Amino acid sequence: MEQNRYSERKKSHSMGREKRRFVGGMEDLSKLYDKECDRKGNAIYIHIPFCSKICTFCSMRRELSPCNPEYADMIIRHIDKISETPFVKTCDIDAVYFGGGTPTSMEKKDLVRILEKLKSSFLLAPDCEITMETTLSELSPEKLKILMESGLNRLSAGIQTFSTRVRELLGRVGDGNFAVERMKEYIDTGLSDISMDIIYNYPGQTLEELQYDIGIMKTLDIAGFSLYSLISMENSLLSALHPEDMNINDDMERERLLFDTIAGEMRRDGYEFLEITKMVKPGRDSYRYIKARNTGKYTIPLGAGAGGEIMGGAVMNPIDIDQYGEFTHNPMKKMVPVMKDEYNKINKAVSSLQLLKVNPGDFPPDSVSDMEKLFKDLICEGYFNKEGNDYHLTDKGIFYGNNISMDLWNYFTGKEDSEKTQR
Ligand code: SF4
Structure with missing residues:
Protein backbone atom coordinates (compact mmCIF):
# COMPACT_ATOMS: atom_id res chain seq x y z
CA MET A 1 0.00 0.00 0.00
CA ASN A 294 6.28 31.11 -11.80
CA THR A 295 9.79 32.56 -11.82
CA GLY A 296 9.14 35.98 -10.33
CA LYS A 297 8.81 38.03 -13.52
CA TYR A 298 6.51 41.03 -13.79
CA THR A 299 3.11 40.70 -15.44
CA ILE A 300 1.35 43.76 -16.85
CA PRO A 301 -2.40 43.14 -16.42
CA LEU A 302 -4.82 44.41 -19.06
CA GLY A 303 -8.57 43.88 -19.11
CA ALA A 304 -11.29 43.63 -16.48
CA GLY A 305 -10.34 41.40 -13.56
CA ALA A 306 -6.76 40.86 -14.78
CA GLY A 307 -4.10 40.63 -12.10
CA GLY A 308 -0.35 41.10 -12.25
CA GLU A 309 2.68 42.66 -10.64
CA ILE A 310 4.47 45.93 -11.41
CA MET A 311 7.73 46.67 -9.54
CA GLY A 312 6.65 44.74 -6.46
CA GLY A 313 3.10 46.12 -6.49
CA ALA A 314 0.25 43.60 -6.72
CA VAL A 315 -2.16 45.02 -9.31
CA MET A 316 -5.76 43.89 -9.82
CA ASN A 317 -7.96 45.66 -12.36
CA PRO A 318 -11.66 46.25 -11.59
CA ILE A 319 -13.71 43.15 -12.39
CA ASP A 320 -16.86 44.97 -13.50
CA ILE A 321 -16.68 45.88 -17.20
CA ASP A 322 -18.09 49.39 -16.79
CA GLN A 323 -15.81 50.11 -13.84
CA TYR A 324 -12.86 48.82 -15.83
CA GLY A 325 -13.84 51.15 -18.68
CA GLU A 326 -13.80 54.10 -16.25
CA PHE A 327 -10.51 52.92 -14.78
CA THR A 328 -8.78 52.89 -18.19
CA HIS A 329 -9.08 56.69 -18.39
CA ASN A 330 -6.56 56.89 -15.57
CA PRO A 331 -5.22 53.38 -14.91
CA MET A 332 -2.26 54.48 -12.80
CA LYS A 333 -4.39 56.38 -10.31
CA LYS A 334 -4.61 53.59 -7.83
CA MET A 335 -3.03 52.54 -4.55
CA VAL A 336 -1.72 48.98 -4.66
CA PRO A 337 -0.27 46.69 -2.00
CA VAL A 338 3.48 46.21 -2.14
CA MET A 339 4.60 42.85 -0.89
CA LYS A 340 7.47 42.38 1.57
CA ASP A 341 10.79 41.08 0.22
CA GLU A 342 10.26 38.00 2.39
CA TYR A 343 7.06 37.24 0.46
CA ASN A 344 8.75 37.66 -2.91
CA LYS A 345 11.49 35.23 -1.91
CA ILE A 346 9.09 32.62 -0.55
CA ASN A 347 6.70 33.04 -3.46
CA LYS A 348 9.46 32.50 -6.00
CA ALA A 349 10.75 29.43 -4.17
CA VAL A 350 7.27 27.89 -3.77
CA SER A 351 6.24 28.79 -7.33
CA SER A 352 9.19 26.84 -8.70
CA LEU A 353 7.29 23.76 -7.58
CA GLN A 354 4.72 24.47 -10.32
CA LEU A 355 7.64 24.00 -12.71
CA LEU A 356 8.42 20.64 -11.08
CA LYS A 357 11.43 21.30 -8.88
CA VAL A 358 12.39 23.09 -5.72
CA ASN A 359 15.64 24.02 -4.00
CA PRO A 360 15.71 24.45 -0.19
CA GLY A 361 18.46 27.06 -0.62
CA ASP A 362 15.96 29.37 -2.36
CA PHE A 363 13.89 29.76 0.82
CA PRO A 364 14.64 32.32 3.59
CA PRO A 365 17.88 31.34 5.40
CA ASP A 366 16.22 30.55 8.74
CA SER A 367 13.93 27.99 7.10
CA VAL A 368 16.46 26.12 4.97
CA SER A 369 17.14 23.28 7.42
CA ASP A 370 13.39 22.71 7.96
CA MET A 371 12.88 22.68 4.20
CA GLU A 372 15.69 20.15 3.73
CA LYS A 373 14.17 17.90 6.37
CA LEU A 374 10.72 18.19 4.80
CA PHE A 375 11.95 17.41 1.30
CA LYS A 376 13.96 14.43 2.55
CA ASP A 377 10.78 13.09 4.16
CA LEU A 378 8.94 13.68 0.90
CA ILE A 379 11.61 11.72 -0.98
CA CYS A 380 11.08 8.78 1.38
CA GLU A 381 7.34 8.98 0.72
CA GLY A 382 7.82 9.04 -3.07
CA TYR A 383 6.95 12.67 -3.87
CA PHE A 384 10.44 13.79 -4.94
CA ASN A 385 13.72 12.61 -6.40
CA LYS A 386 16.92 14.50 -5.68
CA GLU A 387 19.26 15.64 -8.46
CA GLY A 388 22.16 17.84 -7.35
CA ASN A 389 20.72 20.51 -5.04
CA ASP A 390 17.26 20.33 -6.61
CA TYR A 391 14.33 18.18 -5.56
CA HIS A 392 12.28 17.07 -8.58
CA LEU A 393 8.64 16.05 -8.33
CA THR A 394 7.84 12.45 -9.21
CA ASP A 395 4.48 11.69 -10.87
CA LYS A 396 3.05 11.23 -7.37
CA GLY A 397 4.51 14.62 -6.42
CA ILE A 398 3.04 16.22 -9.54
CA PHE A 399 -0.37 14.73 -8.70
CA TYR A 400 -0.19 16.25 -5.20
CA GLY A 401 1.81 19.34 -6.28
CA ASN A 402 -0.75 21.84 -5.01
CA ASN A 403 -0.93 20.06 -1.65
CA ILE A 404 2.83 20.38 -1.27
CA SER A 405 2.70 24.08 -2.26
CA MET A 406 -0.02 24.71 0.31
CA ASP A 407 2.00 22.88 2.96
CA LEU A 408 4.92 25.18 2.23
CA TRP A 409 2.75 28.28 2.52
CA ASN A 410 1.20 26.94 5.71
CA TYR A 411 4.69 26.57 7.14
CA PHE A 412 5.48 30.22 6.46
CA THR A 413 2.13 31.60 7.56
CA GLY A 414 1.91 29.32 10.59
CA LYS A 415 -1.59 28.47 9.46
CA GLU A 416 -3.14 25.49 11.18
CA ASP A 417 -4.34 22.97 8.64
CA SER A 418 -5.36 19.37 8.87
CA GLU A 419 -2.83 18.66 6.15
CA LYS A 420 -0.12 20.71 7.88
CA THR A 421 3.49 20.09 6.97
CA GLN A 422 5.43 18.04 9.49
CA ARG A 423 7.95 20.43 10.97
S1 SF4 B 1 -17.82 29.03 -19.75
FE1 SF4 B 1 -15.83 28.73 -18.78
S2 SF4 B 1 -14.99 26.81 -19.62
FE2 SF4 B 1 -16.71 27.47 -20.95
S3 SF4 B 1 -15.69 28.66 -22.57
FE3 SF4 B 1 -16.31 30.14 -20.98
S4 SF4 B 1 -14.50 30.33 -19.63
FE4 SF4 B 1 -14.20 28.48 -20.90
Whole structure:
Protein backbone atom coordinates (compact mmCIF):
# COMPACT_ATOMS: atom_id res chain seq x y z
CA MET A 1 0.00 0.00 0.00
CA GLU A 2 1.47 3.36 -1.07
CA GLN A 3 2.25 5.76 1.78
CA ASN A 4 0.23 8.95 1.41
CA ARG A 5 0.20 11.99 3.68
CA TYR A 6 -2.80 13.64 1.98
CA SER A 7 -6.43 12.64 2.43
CA GLU A 8 -7.67 14.99 -0.29
CA ARG A 9 -6.13 16.47 -3.40
CA LYS A 10 -5.95 20.25 -3.66
CA LYS A 11 -6.70 21.68 -7.09
CA SER A 12 -5.09 25.08 -6.55
CA HIS A 13 -2.32 26.58 -4.48
CA SER A 14 -3.87 29.99 -3.89
CA MET A 15 -3.00 31.52 -0.51
CA GLY A 16 -6.21 33.53 -0.34
CA ARG A 17 -6.47 35.89 2.62
CA GLU A 18 -3.23 34.66 4.19
CA LYS A 19 -1.38 36.72 1.59
CA ARG A 20 -2.37 39.90 3.42
CA ARG A 21 0.10 39.26 6.21
CA PHE A 22 2.93 39.79 3.70
CA VAL A 23 1.77 43.24 2.60
CA GLY A 24 4.52 45.71 3.43
CA GLY A 25 2.53 48.86 2.64
CA MET A 26 0.52 50.65 -0.03
CA GLU A 27 2.05 52.47 -2.97
CA ASP A 28 0.81 54.81 -5.66
CA LEU A 29 0.78 52.74 -8.86
CA SER A 30 1.89 55.76 -10.92
CA LYS A 31 5.10 55.85 -8.85
CA LEU A 32 5.76 52.21 -9.69
CA TYR A 33 5.23 52.91 -13.40
CA ASP A 34 7.70 55.82 -13.01
CA LYS A 35 10.51 53.38 -12.18
CA GLU A 36 12.65 51.57 -14.72
CA CYS A 37 12.01 47.86 -14.97
CA ASP A 38 14.62 45.76 -13.15
CA ARG A 39 13.72 42.27 -14.43
CA LYS A 40 14.07 40.53 -17.79
CA GLY A 41 11.63 38.22 -19.58
CA ASN A 42 8.35 39.67 -18.35
CA ALA A 43 4.76 39.01 -19.43
CA ILE A 44 1.49 40.70 -20.34
CA TYR A 45 -1.85 39.14 -19.41
CA ILE A 46 -5.02 40.28 -21.20
CA HIS A 47 -8.34 39.13 -19.77
CA ILE A 48 -11.35 38.91 -22.08
CA PRO A 49 -14.19 37.71 -19.86
CA PHE A 50 -16.95 36.94 -22.35
CA CYS A 51 -18.40 33.57 -23.37
CA SER A 52 -21.19 32.86 -25.83
CA LYS A 53 -22.24 29.85 -23.76
CA ILE A 54 -21.50 28.90 -20.16
CA CYS A 55 -20.09 25.40 -19.73
CA THR A 56 -21.70 23.35 -16.99
CA PHE A 57 -18.46 22.81 -15.03
CA CYS A 58 -17.05 26.33 -15.29
CA SER A 59 -15.90 28.42 -12.35
CA MET A 60 -13.90 31.02 -14.28
CA ARG A 61 -14.31 34.79 -14.14
CA ARG A 62 -16.53 35.36 -17.19
CA GLU A 63 -19.85 36.75 -18.40
CA LEU A 64 -22.48 35.09 -20.55
CA SER A 65 -22.69 37.65 -23.31
CA PRO A 66 -21.20 38.52 -26.67
CA CYS A 67 -18.00 40.49 -26.34
CA ASN A 68 -18.73 44.10 -25.42
CA PRO A 69 -18.02 46.11 -28.63
CA GLU A 70 -16.28 48.80 -26.56
CA TYR A 71 -14.03 46.37 -24.73
CA ALA A 72 -11.18 46.52 -27.26
CA ASP A 73 -11.23 50.32 -27.01
CA MET A 74 -10.90 50.04 -23.23
CA ILE A 75 -7.84 47.81 -23.51
CA ILE A 76 -6.27 50.04 -26.16
CA ARG A 77 -6.92 53.11 -24.02
CA HIS A 78 -5.32 51.32 -21.06
CA ILE A 79 -2.23 50.58 -23.18
CA ASP A 80 -2.04 54.18 -24.43
CA LYS A 81 -2.13 55.52 -20.87
CA ILE A 82 0.79 53.41 -19.64
CA SER A 83 2.91 53.03 -22.78
CA GLU A 84 5.06 56.15 -22.27
CA THR A 85 6.00 55.37 -18.67
CA PRO A 86 9.62 54.54 -17.74
CA PHE A 87 8.50 51.09 -16.61
CA VAL A 88 6.88 50.09 -19.90
CA LYS A 89 9.67 51.68 -21.96
CA THR A 90 12.27 49.50 -20.20
CA CYS A 91 10.24 46.33 -19.66
CA ASP A 92 11.11 43.61 -22.15
CA ILE A 93 8.30 41.17 -22.75
CA ASP A 94 8.80 37.49 -23.53
CA ALA A 95 5.19 36.33 -23.40
CA VAL A 96 1.70 37.71 -23.98
CA TYR A 97 -1.31 35.68 -22.90
CA PHE A 98 -4.94 36.32 -23.85
CA GLY A 99 -7.08 34.46 -21.30
CA GLY A 100 -10.75 34.38 -20.49
CA GLY A 101 -13.59 33.76 -20.77
CA THR A 102 -13.15 33.21 -24.46
CA PRO A 103 -10.74 35.77 -25.95
CA THR A 104 -11.70 34.78 -29.49
CA SER A 105 -15.29 35.84 -28.78
CA MET A 106 -13.94 39.29 -29.64
CA GLU A 107 -14.31 40.40 -33.28
CA LYS A 108 -11.21 39.60 -35.33
CA LYS A 109 -10.72 43.23 -36.33
CA ASP A 110 -10.61 44.18 -32.64
CA LEU A 111 -8.21 41.37 -31.76
CA VAL A 112 -5.98 42.53 -34.61
CA ARG A 113 -6.13 46.11 -33.32
CA ILE A 114 -5.01 44.93 -29.89
CA LEU A 115 -2.22 42.75 -31.32
CA GLU A 116 -0.93 45.63 -33.44
CA LYS A 117 -1.16 47.98 -30.46
CA LEU A 118 0.85 45.59 -28.32
CA LYS A 119 3.59 45.40 -30.94
CA SER A 120 3.84 49.19 -31.27
CA SER A 121 3.65 49.96 -27.54
CA PHE A 122 5.71 47.35 -25.69
CA LEU A 123 9.24 45.95 -25.99
CA LEU A 124 8.15 42.57 -27.30
CA ALA A 125 11.02 40.14 -27.87
CA PRO A 126 11.45 39.29 -31.57
CA ASP A 127 10.31 35.76 -30.76
CA CYS A 128 7.78 36.82 -28.13
CA GLU A 129 5.29 34.05 -27.39
CA ILE A 130 1.75 35.31 -28.05
CA THR A 131 -0.93 32.90 -26.87
CA MET A 132 -4.68 33.05 -27.19
CA GLU A 133 -7.15 30.77 -25.45
CA THR A 134 -10.11 29.74 -27.56
CA THR A 135 -13.08 27.48 -27.76
CA LEU A 136 -13.46 25.61 -31.03
CA SER A 137 -16.75 27.29 -31.88
CA GLU A 138 -15.40 30.85 -31.54
CA LEU A 139 -12.39 30.47 -33.83
CA SER A 140 -12.61 29.57 -37.50
CA PRO A 141 -9.41 28.63 -39.35
CA GLU A 142 -9.80 31.83 -41.39
CA LYS A 143 -9.91 33.95 -38.24
CA LEU A 144 -6.90 32.08 -36.87
CA LYS A 145 -4.87 32.83 -40.01
CA ILE A 146 -5.64 36.54 -39.70
CA LEU A 147 -4.55 36.54 -36.05
CA MET A 148 -1.35 34.70 -37.00
CA GLU A 149 -0.57 37.44 -39.52
CA SER A 150 -0.71 39.89 -36.61
CA GLY A 151 1.66 37.87 -34.46
CA LEU A 152 -0.35 35.15 -32.72
CA ASN A 153 2.01 32.16 -32.51
CA ARG A 154 0.51 29.92 -29.85
CA LEU A 155 -3.03 28.62 -29.43
CA SER A 156 -4.59 27.09 -26.34
CA ALA A 157 -7.75 25.29 -27.41
CA GLY A 158 -10.24 24.44 -24.68
CA ILE A 159 -11.47 21.10 -25.93
CA GLN A 160 -11.87 19.11 -22.68
CA THR A 161 -12.86 15.90 -24.50
CA PHE A 162 -13.54 14.45 -27.94
CA SER A 163 -16.40 12.33 -26.59
CA THR A 164 -19.78 13.54 -27.84
CA ARG A 165 -21.53 12.25 -24.70
CA VAL A 166 -19.20 14.17 -22.42
CA ARG A 167 -19.15 17.30 -24.55
CA GLU A 168 -22.90 17.44 -24.05
CA LEU A 169 -22.50 16.78 -20.31
CA LEU A 170 -20.01 19.63 -20.01
CA GLY A 171 -22.05 21.98 -22.18
CA ARG A 172 -19.42 22.28 -24.92
CA VAL A 173 -20.48 23.44 -28.37
CA GLY A 174 -20.17 20.84 -31.15
CA ASP A 175 -19.84 17.07 -31.04
CA GLY A 176 -16.68 14.96 -30.95
CA ASN A 177 -16.30 14.86 -34.74
CA PHE A 178 -16.52 18.63 -34.91
CA ALA A 179 -13.77 18.89 -32.28
CA VAL A 180 -11.43 16.56 -34.17
CA GLU A 181 -12.04 18.23 -37.54
CA ARG A 182 -11.62 21.74 -36.13
CA MET A 183 -8.30 20.77 -34.55
CA LYS A 184 -7.12 19.36 -37.88
CA GLU A 185 -8.07 22.65 -39.54
CA TYR A 186 -6.01 24.57 -36.98
CA ILE A 187 -3.03 22.30 -37.59
CA ASP A 188 -3.42 22.80 -41.37
CA THR A 189 -2.91 26.56 -40.93
CA GLY A 190 0.76 25.78 -40.22
CA LEU A 191 0.64 26.99 -36.62
CA SER A 192 3.05 24.64 -34.89
CA ASP A 193 2.43 25.53 -31.24
CA ILE A 194 -1.10 24.31 -30.59
CA SER A 195 -1.98 23.20 -27.11
CA MET A 196 -5.27 21.87 -25.79
CA ASP A 197 -6.99 21.22 -22.48
CA ILE A 198 -8.22 17.81 -21.52
CA ILE A 199 -10.46 17.19 -18.55
CA TYR A 200 -10.64 13.95 -16.60
CA ASN A 201 -12.40 12.57 -13.55
CA TYR A 202 -15.82 13.74 -14.70
CA PRO A 203 -19.01 11.94 -13.63
CA GLY A 204 -19.30 8.48 -15.13
CA GLN A 205 -15.94 8.57 -16.93
CA THR A 206 -14.74 5.16 -18.06
CA LEU A 207 -11.17 4.16 -18.85
CA GLU A 208 -12.34 3.54 -22.43
CA GLU A 209 -13.49 7.16 -22.71
CA LEU A 210 -10.14 8.34 -21.40
CA GLN A 211 -8.26 6.08 -23.84
CA TYR A 212 -10.40 7.47 -26.66
CA ASP A 213 -9.28 11.04 -25.84
CA ILE A 214 -5.67 9.94 -25.44
CA GLY A 215 -5.75 8.15 -28.80
CA ILE A 216 -7.01 11.26 -30.61
CA MET A 217 -4.46 13.51 -28.93
CA LYS A 218 -1.70 11.17 -30.09
CA THR A 219 -3.07 11.10 -33.64
CA LEU A 220 -3.28 14.89 -33.79
CA ASP A 221 0.31 15.13 -32.53
CA ILE A 222 -0.36 18.40 -30.71
CA ALA A 223 2.55 20.34 -29.22
CA GLY A 224 1.25 20.09 -25.67
CA PHE A 225 -1.81 19.75 -23.48
CA SER A 226 -3.04 20.72 -20.03
CA LEU A 227 -4.76 18.07 -17.95
CA TYR A 228 -7.33 19.10 -15.38
CA SER A 229 -9.24 16.96 -12.97
CA LEU A 230 -12.82 18.15 -12.86
CA ILE A 231 -13.37 20.39 -9.89
CA SER A 232 -16.90 19.83 -8.73
CA MET A 233 -18.06 23.31 -7.87
CA GLU A 234 -20.99 23.29 -5.49
CA ASN A 235 -22.73 26.04 -7.41
CA SER A 236 -21.96 24.84 -10.92
CA LEU A 237 -24.70 23.81 -13.29
CA LEU A 238 -23.10 20.37 -13.47
CA SER A 239 -23.50 19.79 -9.74
CA ALA A 240 -27.14 20.89 -9.98
CA LEU A 241 -27.74 18.49 -12.86
CA HIS A 242 -25.85 15.56 -11.34
CA PRO A 243 -25.83 15.94 -7.55
CA GLU A 244 -25.48 12.17 -7.15
CA ASP A 245 -22.12 12.25 -8.97
CA MET A 246 -20.56 15.15 -7.14
CA ASN A 247 -18.55 12.98 -4.76
CA ILE A 248 -16.13 12.11 -7.58
CA ASN A 249 -13.37 14.11 -5.93
CA ASP A 250 -13.56 11.86 -2.87
CA ASP A 251 -12.28 8.86 -4.82
CA MET A 252 -8.59 9.66 -5.01
CA GLU A 253 -7.60 6.18 -6.13
CA ARG A 254 -9.76 6.54 -9.22
CA GLU A 255 -8.50 10.06 -9.88
CA ARG A 256 -4.90 8.90 -9.51
CA LEU A 257 -5.51 5.98 -11.88
CA LEU A 258 -6.86 8.35 -14.54
CA PHE A 259 -3.96 10.77 -14.02
CA ASP A 260 -1.36 7.99 -14.20
CA THR A 261 -2.99 6.62 -17.34
CA ILE A 262 -2.74 9.98 -19.13
CA ALA A 263 0.82 10.63 -17.92
CA GLY A 264 2.03 7.13 -18.77
CA GLU A 265 0.40 6.90 -22.20
CA MET A 266 1.48 10.34 -23.31
CA ARG A 267 5.01 9.89 -21.98
CA ARG A 268 5.30 6.80 -24.17
CA ASP A 269 4.39 9.09 -27.08
CA GLY A 270 7.22 11.54 -26.28
CA TYR A 271 5.46 14.05 -24.00
CA GLU A 272 7.03 15.30 -20.77
CA PHE A 273 5.68 17.33 -17.88
CA LEU A 274 6.61 21.01 -18.12
CA GLU A 275 4.37 22.18 -15.29
CA ILE A 276 2.16 20.28 -12.85
CA THR A 277 -0.87 20.51 -15.17
CA LYS A 278 0.98 20.55 -18.49
CA MET A 279 2.69 17.99 -20.74
CA VAL A 280 4.54 18.99 -23.91
CA LYS A 281 6.60 17.54 -26.71
CA PRO A 282 10.06 18.94 -25.88
CA GLY A 283 11.08 21.76 -28.19
CA ARG A 284 7.57 22.29 -29.54
CA ASP A 285 5.81 24.14 -26.71
CA SER A 286 7.93 26.10 -24.26
CA TYR A 287 4.92 27.87 -22.66
CA ARG A 288 6.99 30.89 -21.67
CA TYR A 289 4.02 32.61 -20.09
CA ILE A 290 3.66 30.03 -17.32
CA LYS A 291 7.41 30.12 -16.77
CA ALA A 292 7.34 33.91 -16.40
CA ARG A 293 4.48 33.69 -13.90
CA ASN A 294 6.28 31.11 -11.80
CA THR A 295 9.79 32.56 -11.82
CA GLY A 296 9.14 35.98 -10.33
CA LYS A 297 8.81 38.03 -13.52
CA TYR A 298 6.51 41.03 -13.79
CA THR A 299 3.11 40.70 -15.44
CA ILE A 300 1.35 43.76 -16.85
CA PRO A 301 -2.40 43.14 -16.42
CA LEU A 302 -4.82 44.41 -19.06
CA GLY A 303 -8.57 43.88 -19.11
CA ALA A 304 -11.29 43.63 -16.48
CA GLY A 305 -10.34 41.40 -13.56
CA ALA A 306 -6.76 40.86 -14.78
CA GLY A 307 -4.10 40.63 -12.10
CA GLY A 308 -0.35 41.10 -12.25
CA GLU A 309 2.68 42.66 -10.64
CA ILE A 310 4.47 45.93 -11.41
CA MET A 311 7.73 46.67 -9.54
CA GLY A 312 6.65 44.74 -6.46
CA GLY A 313 3.10 46.12 -6.49
CA ALA A 314 0.25 43.60 -6.72
CA VAL A 315 -2.16 45.02 -9.31
CA MET A 316 -5.76 43.89 -9.82
CA ASN A 317 -7.96 45.66 -12.36
CA PRO A 318 -11.66 46.25 -11.59
CA ILE A 319 -13.71 43.15 -12.39
CA ASP A 320 -16.86 44.97 -13.50
CA ILE A 321 -16.68 45.88 -17.20
CA ASP A 322 -18.09 49.39 -16.79
CA GLN A 323 -15.81 50.11 -13.84
CA TYR A 324 -12.86 48.82 -15.83
CA GLY A 325 -13.84 51.15 -18.68
CA GLU A 326 -13.80 54.10 -16.25
CA PHE A 327 -10.51 52.92 -14.78
CA THR A 328 -8.78 52.89 -18.19
CA HIS A 329 -9.08 56.69 -18.39
CA ASN A 330 -6.56 56.89 -15.57
CA PRO A 331 -5.22 53.38 -14.91
CA MET A 332 -2.26 54.48 -12.80
CA LYS A 333 -4.39 56.38 -10.31
CA LYS A 334 -4.61 53.59 -7.83
CA MET A 335 -3.03 52.54 -4.55
CA VAL A 336 -1.72 48.98 -4.66
CA PRO A 337 -0.27 46.69 -2.00
CA VAL A 338 3.48 46.21 -2.14
CA MET A 339 4.60 42.85 -0.89
CA LYS A 340 7.47 42.38 1.57
CA ASP A 341 10.79 41.08 0.22
CA GLU A 342 10.26 38.00 2.39
CA TYR A 343 7.06 37.24 0.46
CA ASN A 344 8.75 37.66 -2.91
CA LYS A 345 11.49 35.23 -1.91
CA ILE A 346 9.09 32.62 -0.55
CA ASN A 347 6.70 33.04 -3.46
CA LYS A 348 9.46 32.50 -6.00
CA ALA A 349 10.75 29.43 -4.17
CA VAL A 350 7.27 27.89 -3.77
CA SER A 351 6.24 28.79 -7.33
CA SER A 352 9.19 26.84 -8.70
CA LEU A 353 7.29 23.76 -7.58
CA GLN A 354 4.72 24.47 -10.32
CA LEU A 355 7.64 24.00 -12.71
CA LEU A 356 8.42 20.64 -11.08
CA LYS A 357 11.43 21.30 -8.88
CA VAL A 358 12.39 23.09 -5.72
CA ASN A 359 15.64 24.02 -4.00
CA PRO A 360 15.71 24.45 -0.19
CA GLY A 361 18.46 27.06 -0.62
CA ASP A 362 15.96 29.37 -2.36
CA PHE A 363 13.89 29.76 0.82
CA PRO A 364 14.64 32.32 3.59
CA PRO A 365 17.88 31.34 5.40
CA ASP A 366 16.22 30.55 8.74
CA SER A 367 13.93 27.99 7.10
CA VAL A 368 16.46 26.12 4.97
CA SER A 369 17.14 23.28 7.42
CA ASP A 370 13.39 22.71 7.96
CA MET A 371 12.88 22.68 4.20
CA GLU A 372 15.69 20.15 3.73
CA LYS A 373 14.17 17.90 6.37
CA LEU A 374 10.72 18.19 4.80
CA PHE A 375 11.95 17.41 1.30
CA LYS A 376 13.96 14.43 2.55
CA ASP A 377 10.78 13.09 4.16
CA LEU A 378 8.94 13.68 0.90
CA ILE A 379 11.61 11.72 -0.98
CA CYS A 380 11.08 8.78 1.38
CA GLU A 381 7.34 8.98 0.72
CA GLY A 382 7.82 9.04 -3.07
CA TYR A 383 6.95 12.67 -3.87
CA PHE A 384 10.44 13.79 -4.94
CA ASN A 385 13.72 12.61 -6.40
CA LYS A 386 16.92 14.50 -5.68
CA GLU A 387 19.26 15.64 -8.46
CA GLY A 388 22.16 17.84 -7.35
CA ASN A 389 20.72 20.51 -5.04
CA ASP A 390 17.26 20.33 -6.61
CA TYR A 391 14.33 18.18 -5.56
CA HIS A 392 12.28 17.07 -8.58
CA LEU A 393 8.64 16.05 -8.33
CA THR A 394 7.84 12.45 -9.21
CA ASP A 395 4.48 11.69 -10.87
CA LYS A 396 3.05 11.23 -7.37
CA GLY A 397 4.51 14.62 -6.42
CA ILE A 398 3.04 16.22 -9.54
CA PHE A 399 -0.37 14.73 -8.70
CA TYR A 400 -0.19 16.25 -5.20
CA GLY A 401 1.81 19.34 -6.28
CA ASN A 402 -0.75 21.84 -5.01
CA ASN A 403 -0.93 20.06 -1.65
CA ILE A 404 2.83 20.38 -1.27
CA SER A 405 2.70 24.08 -2.26
CA MET A 406 -0.02 24.71 0.31
CA ASP A 407 2.00 22.88 2.96
CA LEU A 408 4.92 25.18 2.23
CA TRP A 409 2.75 28.28 2.52
CA ASN A 410 1.20 26.94 5.71
CA TYR A 411 4.69 26.57 7.14
CA PHE A 412 5.48 30.22 6.46
CA THR A 413 2.13 31.60 7.56
CA GLY A 414 1.91 29.32 10.59
CA LYS A 415 -1.59 28.47 9.46
CA GLU A 416 -3.14 25.49 11.18
CA ASP A 417 -4.34 22.97 8.64
CA SER A 418 -5.36 19.37 8.87
CA GLU A 419 -2.83 18.66 6.15
CA LYS A 420 -0.12 20.71 7.88
CA THR A 421 3.49 20.09 6.97
CA GLN A 422 5.43 18.04 9.49
CA ARG A 423 7.95 20.43 10.97
S1 SF4 B 1 -15.69 28.66 -22.57
FE1 SF4 B 1 -14.20 28.48 -20.90
S2 SF4 B 1 -14.50 30.33 -19.63
FE2 SF4 B 1 -16.31 30.14 -20.98
S3 SF4 B 1 -17.82 29.03 -19.75
FE3 SF4 B 1 -16.71 27.47 -20.95
S4 SF4 B 1 -14.99 26.81 -19.62
FE4 SF4 B 1 -15.83 28.73 -18.78
